[in-house]
Structure formats: C-alpha cells, structure tokens
Amino acid sequence: LFVFSPVAHPLTEEGQALMSIKASFINMADVLHDWDDVHNDDFCSWRGVLCDNSSFTVISLNLSCLLLGGEISPAIGDLRNLQSIDLTGNKLSGQIPDEIGNCADLTILDLTDNQLYGDIPFSISKLKQLEFLSLKMNQLTGPIPTTLSQIPNLKHLDLAQNKLIGEIPRLLYWNEVLQYLGLRGNMLTGTLSPDICQLTGLWYFDVRGNNLTGTIPESIGNCTSFEILDISYNQISGEIPYNIGFLQVATLSLQGNRLTGKIPEVIGLMQALAILDLSENQLVGPIPPILGNLSFTGKLYLHGNKLTGPIPAELGNMSKLSYLILNDNQLVGRIPNEIGKLELLFELNLANNHLEGSIPHTISSCTALNHFNVHGNQLSGSIPLSFRSLERLTYLNLSANNFKGSIPTDLGHTINLDTLDLSSNHFSGHVPASIGYLEHLLTLNLSHNEFDGPLPAEFGNLRSIQIIDMSFNNLSGTIPPEFGQLQNLMSLVLNNNDLDGKIPDQLSNCFSLTSLNFSYNNFSGVIPSMKNFSRFSAESFVGNPLLCGDWLGSICRLHIPK
Amino acid sequence: GVAAELVQSRVEEKRSRSRGPGSSPPSCKSKCGWCSPCDPVHVPVQPGFIIRLEYYPEAWRCKCGSKLFMP
Numbered sequence: 093l094f095v096f097s098p099v100a101h102p103l104t105e106e107g108q109a110l111m112s113i114k115a116s117f118i119n120m121a122d123v124l125h126d127w128d129d130v131h132n133d134d135f136c137s138w139r140g141v142l143c144d145n146s147s148f149t150v151i152s153l154n155l156s157c158l159l160l161g162g163e164i165s166p167a168i169g170d171l172r173n174l175q176s177i178d179l180t181g182n183k184l185s186g187q188i189p190d191e192i193g194n195c196a197d198l199t200i201l202d203l204t205d206n207q208l209y210g211d212i213p214f215s216i217s218k219l220k221q222l223e224f225l226s227l228k229m230n231q232l233t234g235p236i237p238t239t240l241s242q243i244p245n246l247k248h249l250d251l252a253q254n255k256l257i258g259e260i261p262r263l264l265y266w267n268e269v270l271q272y273l274g275l276r277g278n279m280l281t282g283t284l285s286p287d288i289c290q291l292t293g294l295w296y297f298d299v300r301g302n303n304l305t306g307t308i309p310e311s312i313g314n315c316t317s318f319e320i321l322d323i324s325y326n327q328i329s330g331e332i333p334y335n336i337g338f339l340q341v342a343t344l345s346l347q348g349n350r351l352t353g354k355i356p357e358v359i360g361l362m363q364a365l366a367i368l369d370l371s372e373n374q375l376v377g378p379i380p381p382i383l384g385n386l387s388f389t390g391k392l393y394l395h396g397n398k399l400t401g402p403i404p405a406e407l408g409n410m411s412k413l414s415y416l417i418l419n420d421n422q423l424v425g426r427i428p429n430e431i432g433k434l435e436l437l438f439e440l441n442l443a444n445n446h447l448e449g450s451i452p453h454t455i456s457s458c459t460a461l462n463h464f465n466v467h468g469n470q471l472s473g474s475i476p477l478s479f480r481s482l483e484r485l486t487y488l489n490l491s492a493n494n495f496k497g498s499i500p501t502d503l504g505h506t507i508n509l510d511t512l513d514l515s516s517n518h519f520s521g522h523v524p525a526s527i528g529y530l531e532h533l534l535t536l537n538l539s540h541n542e543f544d545g546p547l548p549a550e551f552g553n554l555r556s557i558q559i560i561d562m563s564f565n566n567l568s569g570t571i572p573p574e575f576g577q578l579q580n581l582m583s584l585v586l587n588n589n590d591l592d593g594k595i596p597d598q599l600s601n602c603f604s605l606t607s608l609n610f611s612y613n614n615f616s617g618v619i620p621s622m623k624n625f626s627r628f629s630a631e632s633f634v635g636n637p638l639l640c641g642d643w644l645g646s647i648c649r650l651h652i653p654k
Numbered sequence: 655g656v657a658a659e660l661v662q663s664r665v666e667e668k669r670s671r672s673r674g675p676g677s678s679p680p681s682c683k684s685k686c687g688w689c690s691p692c693d694p695v696h697v698p699v700q701p702g703f704i705i706r707l708e709y710y711p712e713a714w715r716c717k718c719g720s721k722l723f724m725p
Contacts, residue, residue, distance in 0.1 A: 295713070296699065313675070319713040320699060337675030342696065343711040361676030366696040366712040388679050390696060391709060415709075 106150050107135045109170035117184075118161030149173040151197075157181040164208075169194035175221075176200040183207055188227075193218040204250070205229040212251070217242050226250040228274065236280075238263055250274035252298070257281070260299070265290045276300040276322070283307075284323065289314035298322040300345065305329070308346075313338030324348050324369065332356050332370070340364055347371040347393060354378075355394075360385045371417065372396040379418070384409040391415040395441065398422060403442070408433040419443040419465065426450075427466075432457040439463035443489070447471055456481040465489040467513070475500055482506060489513040491537065501526045509533055515561070516540040523562075525550040532556055539563040539585065546570075547591070552577045561585040563609065573598040583607040587635075590614060595639075600625050611635045680725030682716035689718035697722065 103111070107129060114127045127138045135150070136143035142152035150171045160182040168177070169191025175198060184206040192201070193215025199222060208230040216225070217239035225243075228250045235258030236251060246267060252274040259282030260275065270291055276298045283306030288297065297318055304326040313335030315321070321341045325348035332351055336344070337358030344365060351373035359368065360382030368389055375397040383392070384406025392413060399421040407416065408430025414437060423445040431440070432454025440458070443465045450473025451466070461482050467489045474497030475490070486508050495517040503512075504526025510533060520542040527536070528550025536557060543565040551560070552574025558581060567589040575584070576598025584602075587609040594617035595610065608628050612635035619625060619633060619641040633641055679694040686692035695717040698710035716723040 296711075298711070320711040322711055334675075338673075340677045342713045343699075345711065358675050361674075364677035364679050364714065366714070367709065390712070 103129050103133055103135070106171055107133065109165075109167040110135050110138065110141065110150070112167035112170075113165045116163045116165035116167075120161065121159050123158045123160070124155075144173065147173070152176040152178075154178045155182070156202075160184060162186070164189055164192075164203075166191040168192055171195060172197070174198055178202045179206065180204040180226075181206075185209065187211075188213050188216075188232075190215045192216065195219065197221055199245075200224040202226045203230065207231055209233065211235075212237055212240075212256075214239055216240065220244060222246055224248045226274075227254065229253045231255060233257070235259075236261055236264070236275075240264060241267060244269070246270060247293075248272040251278065253277040255279060260285070262287050268292055270294055272296040274298050275302065278302050280304060284309055284328070286311040288312075291315070292317055295319040299326065301325040303327060307331075308333055308336070308351075310335055312336055316340055319343070321345070332359075332375075334358055337361055342366040345369045346373065349373055351375060355380055355383075355399075357382050359383065362386070363388055365389045367391040367393075369393040370397070374398060376400065378402075379404055379407075379423075381406040383407065386410055388412055390436075393417045395419045395421065400424070402426075403428055403431075403447075405430045407431070410434065412436060414438040414460070417441045419445070421445055423447060427452055427471075429454045431455060434458055436460050441465045442469065443467040445469055449473070451476055453478045455479070458482065460484060463487040466493065468492045470494055472496070474498075475503065477502065479503060480505060483508070485509055486532075487511045490517065491515040493517055495519060498522070499524055499527070503527065504529050506530070507532070510556075511535045513537040514541065518542055520544070522546070523548060523567075527551070528553045530554065535559045537561045538565065541565055543567060547572055547575075547586075549574045551575060554578060555580070557581055558604075559583045559585075562589070563587045565589050567591055570594070571596055571599070575599060576601040578602050580604050585609045586613065587611040588613075592616065595619055608632045615639045680714050680716060682723075682725055685716040685725055686718035686721070686723045689721065692716050692718045692723070694725065695722075 111129055114124050124139060135141055136148055140153060140155040141150055143149060144151050151173055152175060156178050163186030164184060166189040174195040180202050187210035188208055190213045198219045204226045211234035212232055214237050217237060222243050223245050232254040236256055238261040241261060241263035247269055256278040260280055262285050265285060265287035271293050273294060280302040284304060286309040289311050294317055300322045307330030308328060310333050312333060318339060318341050320343040322345040324345040328349040331353030334356055342364055347369045354377035355375055357380045360380055363386060365386055366389060371393040378401030379399055381404035384404060387409060389410055390412050395417045402425035403423055405428040413434050416437060419441040426449035427447060429452045437458045438460055439462060447469040453476050456478030459481060462484050471493040477500055480502040485506050488509060491513045498521030501524045504524060509530050515537040522545035523543055525548040528548050533554050534556055539561045546569035547567060549572035557578055563585045570593030573596040581602045582604050592614040595615055597620045600620045605624055609632050611633060615636040616638035633639055682692045682694045694714050696712040697715045699713050700710055714725055716725050
C-alpha cells in the first residue's frame with residue numbers, strides 16, 4: 093500500500109534561481125518571506141514574481157521600493173524568459189552581474205535609485221529586445237559602453253546621476269528609435285557632436301551637469317525632434333548659433349556654461365518655448381526686444397550675464413510669464429510700466445543691476461506676484477501705495493537702493509510676507525505698528541535707514557520672526573517688554589540707534605536668541621544676568637556708557653550683587 | 655538693423671531649407687481623439703532627483719479635461 097506524504101517538489105531551475113537571488117539580497121524587513129521553497133514551491137505566487145500563464149516561466153520581476161540591500165545575484169541570468177526587471181528604489185550595491193546579458197527577452201531593465209557600482213557591463217548590449225534601460229541614480233563608474241548603440245530597439249536610455257566618465261559614444265547618436273537620452277549629473281567629457289541631430293526620434297536630450305566642452309554645433313538646427321534640450325552646467329563656450337532658431341523645443345536650458353556674444357534675435361521667433369534659460373553665462377549686449385514675442389513662455393532666466401541696455405518694454409507682451417529673472421547683469425534705465433501687464437508673474441528678480449527711477453505703480457496689476465527683488469540698484473522714490481494689492485507677496489527686497497519716504501501702514505496687510513528687507517536706503521519716519529501683524533514674517537531688516545521714533549510694542553506679535561535687524565537708524569525710546577514673547581527670535585540687532593532705558597528682563601524668555609547687538613545706544617541699568625543672557629559678550633553692549641554688565645572692564649562690575 | 659538682419663538670415667536659410675526659423679505651440683487639432691476642447695499645455699518632465707529650487711523641464715502636450723495626449 094502506498095501512502096502519500098506531502099513531499100516538497102524539487103524546484104525547477106527558475107525556482108532555484110529565485111532562491112539564489114533572494115539569498116544575495118539583504119532582506120532586513122523580511123519583505124520576501126513568501127519566497128520560501130519549503131512551504132510554498134509555487135514561485136509564480138511569490139511577491140513581485142509574474143509568470144507566463146501557459147509556460148509558468150518567470151517573465152517579470154518587480155521588487156521596487158522594498159528596502160532591499162545586498163547584491164543582484166548572477167542567478168538572474170538563469171531567468172531566461174524575463175521581459176521586465178524593476179528593482180528601483182532599493183539599497184542594492186555591488187556590480188550589475190554580467191549574467192544579466194543572458195535574459196535575452198528583456199525589454200525593460202530598471203535599476204534606478206540604488207547604490208550599484210562598477211562599470212556598466214558590456215553584456216547589456218546583448219539584450220536585443222531591450223527598449224527601456226534606466227540605471228539612473230547609482231554609483232556607476234567607467235565609460236558608457238559604445239556597444240549600447242547595438243541595441244536596436246532602445247527607446248529610453250537613462251544613465252543620469254552616476255559617476256560615468258569619458259565621451260558620449262558618437263555611435264549612440266545613430267540610433268533611429270531612441271526617444272529619451274538622460275545623461276545628467278555624470279562626469280562626461282568631450283564635445284557636443286554634430287551627430288546628435290542624427291537622433292531623428294529623440295525628444296529628450298539632457299546632459300546637464302557634466303564636463304562637456306567645445307561649442308554648440310552649427311548643425312543644432314537639424315535637431316527638430318527635440319522637445320527638451322538641456323546642456324546646462326557644462327563648460328560649453330562660443331556663441332549661441334543662429335541655427336538654434338530652427339529648434340522646436342519647449343525647454344532650452346543653456347545656463348551655467350561659458351557662452352559669449354549676444355542673445356541671438358532669432359530666439360524671439362521660438363514661440364514653442366515654455367522655458368528659456370540662458371543664465372550664468374558671459375552673454376553681452378542688450379536683451380532683444382523681440383523676446384517679447386514669446387507669448388507662450390512661462391519662465392525666462394537671463395540672470396548672471398553681462399547684459400546691458402534697458403529692460404525692453406516689449407517683455408510686457410509675454411503674457412504667460414511667471415518667472416522673469418534678470419538679476420546680476422548691467423541693465424540700465426527704468427523698470428518699464430509694461431511689467432504691469434504680466435498678470436501671471438510669480439517672481440520678478442531685478443537685483444544687482446544699474447536700474448534707476450521709481451517702481452512703477454502698474455506693479456499693482458501683478459496680483460500673482462510672490463517674490464519681488466530689486467536689491468542693489470539705484471532705484472528711488474517711495475514704496476508705491478499700490479503695493480497693498482500685492483496680497484500674495486512672500487518676499488520683498490528693496491535693499492541697497494535710494495528709496496525714501498515712510499513705510500506705508502498698508503504694508504502690514506501683506507499678510508503672507510516672510511521676508512521684508514528695506515535695508516540700506518533713506519527710509520524715514522516711524523516704523524508703523526502694523527508691521528507687527530505680519531504673523532508669518534521670518535526676517536525683518538530695516539537697518540541702515542533714517543527711521544526714528546519708538547520700537548512698536550506690536551512687534552511682540554511677530555510670532556514666527558527669527559531675525560530682526562534695525563541697526564543704524566535713529567530709533568529712540570525703550571525696548572518694549574513684549575519682545576520677550578518672540579520664541580523663535582535668533583538674532584536681534586539694534587546697534588547704533590538712540591534707544592535708552594533698561595533692557596527688559598523679559599528678553600531672557602527669548603530662548604532661541606543666539607545673536608544680539610545692542611551696542612552704541614543709551615541703554616542704562618543692569619543687563620539681565622539670568623538664563624541665556626550670560627552668553628552674550630561685551631561686544632553686544634559696548635557704547636552704552638550707563639549700562640552695567642557682568643564683564644571685565646564694566647564700570648559697575650563690582651556693584652553687581654553676587 | 656535687427657529686423658533686416660533677421661530677414662536676411664531667414665532668406666539665406668530658406669534657400670537650403672523648406673521652412674524658416676521659429677516655432678509655435680502645437681495646434682492640438684484632433685489630437686485628443688473625440689474629446690474636446692483640446693488645448694496645448696506645458697507639462698513638467700521629471701528628470702529624476704532634483705534640488706527643490708530647480709524647475710523641471712517642460713514639454714508641450716495636448717490636454718482635454720484631465721487627460722493628456724501627444725501633440
């Protein structure tokens with residue numbers, strides 16, 4: 093009589109391969125506990141394993157984001173019918189095994205965001221069915237294998253954010269099916285080959301942040317399939333060629349190179365541009381008024397060049413513009429009234445130019461404005477009353493100009509402000525109490541102006557404030573005890589004013605206070621000796637002849653009760 | 655001047671090309687199947703991990719309701 097007892101079936105070769113793969117993982121969270129040949133030999137039911145319905149062979153392995161450590165076992169090459177491997181977002185280290193080249197049916201290989209190191213194995217080039225290859229965000233070294241160009245169906249190649257060296261293999265550019273080439277964030281050298289325009293199917297070309305040199309090839313105009321061209325942060329030199337105007341790109345990112353010469357007028361005809369970034373180069377000459385034709389462009393970055401001449405009024409026609417970033421150039425003249433036509437403008441940065449005149453009242457129409465920075469120009473006049481309609485402002489920087497007049501009380505209604513910097517101007521009058529109601533304010537800098545009158549007690553309501561700098565003004569009166577409510581205040585700078593009276597004991601409740609300067613005022617009495625106040629040295633208090641403190645040389649040191 | 659320079663360049667280019675320089679957003683005409691209206695929009699393309707303050711590159715797609723289509 094035969095008695096059947098449950099005997100584990102010997103695993104097939106594929107089941108054994110999966111167990112080997114599991115064994116080389118470090119599976120700390122035990123996410124692969126059901127990969128267990130003793131209790132469940134149906135490996136097609138194991139987590140992340142997908143089998144073919146009829147042949148019961150493994151066709152897909154999806155183990156993304158499972159915190160897996162360890163290495164990829166060479167046994168992966170025994171899964172001959174694999175079509176897709178997805179191991180993204182784990183902590184896998186070690187090298188990519190050569191045996192992966194045995195998975196001849198592989199169409200998708202995604203090892204994004206691991207800690208794989210070593211060279212890209214040449215054996216990957218044996219994967220003739222491969223359409224999608226992403227090794228992005230690993231520690232891979234060595235060159236890009238030229239043999240990758242032998243993968244006939246490769247549509248998506250992403251090797252970004254590794255440590256790859258050498259040149260981009262020119263043969264890669266002769267791939268007619270390649271649609272996506274991501275190489276950003278490596279250490280690639282060499283030049284941009286004229287061959288890049290052989291990539292007739294390519295829409296995404298990204299070599300940002302490498303060490304590429306040479307010029308933009310004249311033939312760039314033939315790259316008419318490109319939608320995104322990002323060659324930013326390399327060492328590309330020479331002028332921007334006229335032929336760039338033949339591109340159909342939505343994003344043109346050339347920033348952070350060594351480009352010289354003028355901005356070509358032809359760029360003003362590229363109305364498909366959503367983003368134009370020419371910043372941080374060595375471009376000279378004026379901003380071409382024809383750029384105002386770019387009525388579909390949302391982001392224009394020209395900062396950090398040597399651009400001269402005025403801000404063209406025509407830029408007011410860029411009705412979709414949300415970012416207009418022109419800082420750190422040598423622009424002259426006035427801020428054009430036409431800026432007010434930019435109803436979607438989110439950030440306007442004109443800092444560090446040679447602009448003069450006043451801020452146009454039309455700015456009040458830019459109701460979406462969030463960041464406004466004109467630091468370091470020669471702008472004059474007063475803060476326009478129309479600023480009251482800029483309710484979305486979070487960052488306002490008018491510092492280092494020739495502005496005068498008082499702060500309008502209404503500025504206290506700009507309730508979202510986190511930074512208000514009016515320093516180094518000729519502002520005068522009393523600081524309005526309404527500033528104390530800017531409950532989101534983190535930084536308030538009114539230093540180096542001509543403000544007088546008292547410190548508003550309402551400042552005690554600035555519950556988020558971290559930095560208050562009101563030094564080098566003519567402020568008088570005492571420090572309101574309400575300042576003691578400022579629990580996030582790290583820096584309180586009030587030096588070189590006419591403040592007097594006793595330093596309120598309540599200030600020792602400001603637990604975050606690490607930087608303090610009360611020097612060169614007329615404070616009197618004894619410095620609070622408790623808690624955090626003992627950390628501030630004499631430099632914080634010098635120039636107050638009537639002030640007594642517990643430091644060497646203080647005139648009343650001996651009179652302080654111990 | 656500038657315009658003349660441009661025109662001259664464009665004429666020169668036209669000799670060797672069928673089309674002059676310049677581009678425009680996709681028209682999106684009949685790119686959304688039966689769905690309408692079908693309008694061109696900018697969509698961000700995420701190139702992987704990037705610093706928060708950087709912008710994503712953008713491409714044009716055709717949009718109808720909440721659905722995107724290739725132009």
